[in-house]
Amino acid sequence: MQQQLVDNYQRRFQYLRLSLTELCNFRCQYCLPDGYKANKAHQFLTLNEISHIADAFSELGVKKIRLTGGEPTLRRDFTEIIALLARYPNINEIAVTTNGSRLESRILEWKNAGLTALNVSVDSFSPLQFAKITGEDKLHQVINGIDKALEVGMKKVKINTVLMKSLNDDLNHYLPWITDRNIDLRFIELMETGEGSAYFNRYHVSGSKIEQQLIEQGWQLMIKDQLAGPAKVYQHDDYQGRIGLIMPYSKNFCQSCNRLRISSTGKLHYCLFGDSAISLRDLLQQADQKEQLKTRVLDSLQIKPETHFLHQHNAGIIQNLSFIGG
Template sequence: MIRDNHGRPINYLRLAVTDRCNLRCFYCMPEEGINFLPKPHLLTFEEMVRMVTLMAEMGITKVRITGGEPFVRKDMMAFLRSLKNITGIEQVNITTNGVLTAPLVPELKELGISSVNLSLDTLDRERFKEMTRRDELPNVLKTLDALLENGIKTKINAVVMAGKNDQDILPLVNLSKELPVSVRFIEEMPFNGSGINKEAFMSHTRIIEKIREACPSLKKLKDEAHSTSSNYSIDGHQGNVGVIAAFSRTFCGSCNRIRVTPTGTLKTCLYDDGVMNIRDLLRTEPDNKIIKEKLLAAFSSRPKDGFEAEALRSAEVSESMTTIGG
């Protein structure tokens, strides 16, 4: 097992396979979108498989595929199959916005995908259109239905902002009453190309207070090891709810994850500005042992938390989340 310089295990890779997305969520990117990268700048699937194989040999056991939106990249299903065949990788999970995913769910089930995180900030079609700048809610709900019908563990991720979709908190909570899903509410982060909206920010404590007002039986659950969410049960609900303090950064002390962006930048913390270019290393270094040594060196100099990582950046946070990996 890999351990960082603070004694934390590292066994979880979040791998962004593309910076492209078919939505334009305002908390993630500007309305006009971003300048998407030319294909040669992105890691190829073959390079990703080599990288994940090396990391699995070092102790990575879980991979989450993110984007952008993963399923806008061609040949994703073949790539997922390759990941599942890597010795040492025990779980492959996916985060998706669900626009293109519904027809693929039976094959995801057959592949043995462990779980899917579905981004869904509102159940109101007009508000969905306002937030994502696309009218795609029906397709997202089709994906939710397909995931549940196929018995794939499903988590719903909702970024909450006051005056934008805070009125959707309780309708989303009610999904966990009728369905066996985990609904997680996420603090807004500054990764939208322009920084955090301070007036709209809702802290994790404020979100929980709002839920508790409507659901007095809200009870804290014991969280899984390295969980980023604080999770709660509600009497009579099949599923559960949780909050992710993504901006408050309360879970850094147990962080077991690293990130690789679509261009191959290694991030040992979401809030750093990249610590290593794996893409160029993969393209120039044939010796896997040397690559592993450089990875270990990067893992051995992690910041203690997101605040330290942000303070060490060469510039203020300004990038879009779609260039990092959701």
């Protein structure tokens, strides 16, 4: 019988978020406003180590792996990583979360390697506002990349927008963009991090504001897929696209948790805002360490708490969202 990743609260984990690098080429105000500062002590996971992670976690019931960062597509071996993951038959979804800066020129290559799902961060459809938030005047380039992804046949394309008061919290600004595009547009509540408390206090706004507008306009809540993330997704007959809401400050948000995270330096995080992490790297060197690796993962899962402590302004050990891939 296959071992399963189940915690003390009977939550089952079939979804792994795997960070490939902390490096990012954007300077988003809520994450790395001064840009990425290289830490020479950090040696990011190698292709061989990633292979051992995929092997062990696929045997533990993981069916979906999302590649994150920083900006994961900055890895020179990013296409090789996708192809590596695609060799594991139990992993039926390989996704990436990206800022879209390399999307237009590389999406066909990534799709052919085995990429099945794409999330692109677009915090505003106003070029000026986009540049203000991200530090980069590249909205046109990112939008071209999204359209290219649709053109080459990517079936699962989502846009992530970090919701910020008075900067991008006008629903009507977004609706025209999903009228004729089969895309999920997801609003993610701004979350407090160790380095971002002042920004959070200034710009946080509850996703319930958007949700109330959707309900008033006749949008209907959809049934969630088993491998889906925490988003509440709404649909409307007048739009090809859908609206998703990720609201970590809402009641019972953690009850449906179905993912684990591994940082780009090989640490297992049982929660984005957990207060500790378990190093796996010493067990990622040889194929014959797989059973030891699986045992450590299963044992560590028993300390996963029932909920995060964001309501107490406790963001755990996370200093910024590039730290373990958001």
